[in-house]
Amino acid sequence: MASAGDTRLGRAAGQPAWWLQVVPVILGLGAFAVYATLRAFEGAYFQWGPYLSPFYSPLIDVHHKYWPFSPALLILGGPLGFRVTCYYYRKAYYRAFFFDPPACAVTEKSGRVYRGETRFPLILQNAHRYFLYLAVIFMAFLWHDAVRGFLFNDGFGVGVGSIVLLANVSLLSLYFLSCHSLRHLVGGKLDCFSCAVAGRARHQAWSWLGALNEQHMLFAWISLFGVGLADFYVRLVSSGAIRDLRLL
Amino acid sequence: MSDATLKIFRGTREIGATVDYRVPIAPGMVVLDALHYVQSHLAPDLAVRWNCKAGKCGSCSAEVNGRPRLTCKTRMDTFPQDKPITILPMKSFPVIKDLVTDVSWNYKVNKKIPPFQPRAGVEWRMYQEDIDRVQEFRKCIECFLCQNVCHVLRDHDKQEQFGGPRFFVRVAGLEMHPLDGLQRTGLLKTELGIGLCNITKCCTEVCPEDIHITDNAIIPLKERVVDDFYDPLLGLVRKIRNAKEPAK
Numbered sequence: 001m002a003s004a005g006d007t008r009l010g011r012a013a014g015q016p017a018w019w020l021q022v023v024p025v026i027l028g029l030g031a032f033a034v035y036a037t038l039r040a041f042e043g044a045y046f047q048w049g050p051y052l053s054p055f056y057s058p059l060i061d062v063h064h065k066y067w068p069f070s071p072a073l074l075i076l077g078g079p080l081g082f083r084v085t086c087y088y089y090r091k092a093y094y095r096a097f098f099f100d101p102p103a104c105a106v107t108e109k110s111g112r113v114y115r116g117e118t119r120f121p122l123i124l125q126n127a128h129r130y131f132l133y134l135a136v137i138f139m140a141f142l143w144h145d146a147v148r149g150f151l152f153n154d155g156f157g158v159g160v161g162s163i164v165l166l167a168n169v170s171l172l173s174l175y176f177l178s179c180h181s182l183r184h185l186v187g188g189k190l191d192c193f194s195c196a197v198a199g200r201a202r203h204q205a206w207s208w209l210g211a212l213n214e215q216h217m218l219f220a221w222i223s224l225f226g227v228g229l230a231d232f233y234v235r236l237v238s239s240g241a242i243r244d245l246r247l248l
Numbered sequence: 249m250s251d252a253t254l255k256i257f258r259g260t261r262e263i264g265a266t267v268d269y270r271v272p273i274a275p276g277m278v279v280l281d282a283l284h285y286v287q288s289h290l291a292p293d294l295a296v297r298w299n300c301k302a303g304k305c306g307s308c309s310a311e312v313n314g315r316p317r318l319t320c321k322t323r324m325d326t327f328p329q330d331k332p333i334t335i336l337p338m339k340s341f342p343v344i345k346d347l348v349t350d351v352s353w354n355y356k357v358n359k360k361i362p363p364f365q366p367r368a369g370v371e372w373r374m375y376q377e378d379i380d381r382v383q384e385f386r387k388c389i390e391c392f393l394c395q396n397v398c399h400v401l402r403d404h405d406k407q408e409q410f411g412g413p414r415f416f417v418r419v420a421g422l423e424m425h426p427l428d429g430l431q432r433t434g435l436l437k438t439e440l441g442i443g444l445c446n447i448t449k450c451c452t453e454v455c456p457e458d459i460h461i462t463d464n465a466i467i468p469l470k471e472r473v474v475d476d477f478y479d480p481l482l483g484l485v486r487k488i489r490n491a492k493e494p495a496k
């Protein structure tokens with residue numbers, strides 16, 4: 001007879017292959033990371049007519065007076081920090097890149113020291129709310145860019161790019177509004193809604209954000225692809241690879 | 249009527265292996281029925297813990313084909329009939345005999361949590377909006393499937409430093425209670441080690457009561473811990489207000 005410990009080897013018998021969950025995350029995040037890095041360093045083709053790529057917004061020191069490199073690098077930290085410390089992405093990359101755990105009830109490599117988020121550097125994940133505060137500023141700029149995307153030289157108009165930028169900022173807003181830290185800030189931190197100042201309104205807002213929060217993973221992914229595609233569109237138009245179609 | 253093969257762990261903490269049993273399948277049969285069939289016809293000494301057979305007592309937890317489940321809520325027809333179904337005891341707890349494990353560690357953790365304590369002079373009136381959240385946590389049936397699947401306990405053996413998802417659910421129910429006057433964020437940070445949880449959501453995936461453990465209990469509690477220990481701005485506000493620091 002084998003020992004009780006030996007049967008642990010057969011533990012995953014009949015389970016769906018764990019890598020089926022991990023591989024799409026590795027591919028999705030990996031592809032975005034490579035594309036975003038290349039584009040951030042490129043420092044060109046980020047503007048055309050009324051359109052500005054979301055990777056370059058807000059546009060700072062575009063004429064390289066103080067900063068010799070790509071202007072995207074000046075602002076990248078904000079959105080990057082927001083995503084990296086996001087509760088959903090943390091789950092995604094702890095599983096896919098750290099195998100901590102690779103999937104549920106799938107044994108991890110043993111013998112590794114595990115400290116979760118209790119020590120440096122992962123303890124810094126607790127700063128997520130500060131990136132949320134920063135994200136408010138970014139969202140304001142992106143909405144401004146989206147509105148400007150409708151203001152052509154000859155006045156109001158609608159191009160494919162205008163719609164792309166509007167769709168992008170809408171998806172980013174859904175991602176932003178479904179954030180766990182925002183939900184906490186708006187009302188989650190209260191123990192008693194009816195005892196708090198403006199408690200009813202905060203309860204209502206908290207419930208709405210809670211409903212969005214249930215879809216946070218979905219918004220995280222579609223807004224990630226959305227922002228990549230929006231940048232790609234601006235790049236195509238700006239580099240002359242395609243012409244922006246003016247609809248109105 | 250067709251037969252299914254069950255591979256059931258037989259043995260103790262020291263020694264054991266899976267043993268095959270053929271069980272006739274009846275319509276609507278659940279895994280616990282199959283185990284009862286084995287007990288009454290093939291192996292009367294098979295140890296199985298169960299009580300209600302209705303998904304309410306939380307006794308019949310085991311790992312069926314590598315996934316932690318209530319055996320009384322797992323239908324046999326969810327598995328392909330031509331392959332054996334493996335039934336093992338919960339991995340994170342010491343085996344007493346066969347499928348019965350010693351879950352007493354959980355009761356020790358439970359004792360660390362100060363129970364409900366009403367605020368001084370509180371008015372005993374609650375509004376529905378104040379208790380919506382807490383009601384979800386009261387659904388827990390203490391099946392300990394979440395504790396079993398959590399990699400912090402399962403793979404990293406942090407029983408000494410970590411309370412586990414079930415007890416975060418309990419603390420969430422107390423912390424968000426509109427009438428409770430105690431603050432347990434210090435306990436969460438130190439003795440219950442909430443920082444060891446890396447929000448990878450396996451607990452949520454296995455909870456038979458569909459409690460959104462990670463999103464509704466753990467993450468909101470992590471945010472409360474940030475409020476009290478990791479947010480320098482809030483710390484400053486507290487100092488200015490000369491508020492009492494949370495119990496360490």
Ligand code: SF4
Pocket residue numbers: 394397398399400412413444445446447448449450451452461462466
């Ligand atoms: S989310 Fe946290 S508590 Fe739940 S299983 Fe994962 S590590 Fe454990």
Ligand code: SF4
Pocket residue numbers: 306387388389390391392393394395413414417451454455456457458459461
């Ligand atoms: S939280 Fe869910 S999985 Fe955990 S003990 Fe309670 S009912 Fe079981």
Ligand code: FES
Pocket residue numbers: 082085086087088089128175176178179180181182216
């Ligand atoms: S939790 Fe994902 S953005 Fe805040």
Ligand code: FES
Pocket residue numbers: 297298299300301302303304305306307308309318319320321
């Ligand atoms: S026997 Fe009670 S929950 Fe399964």
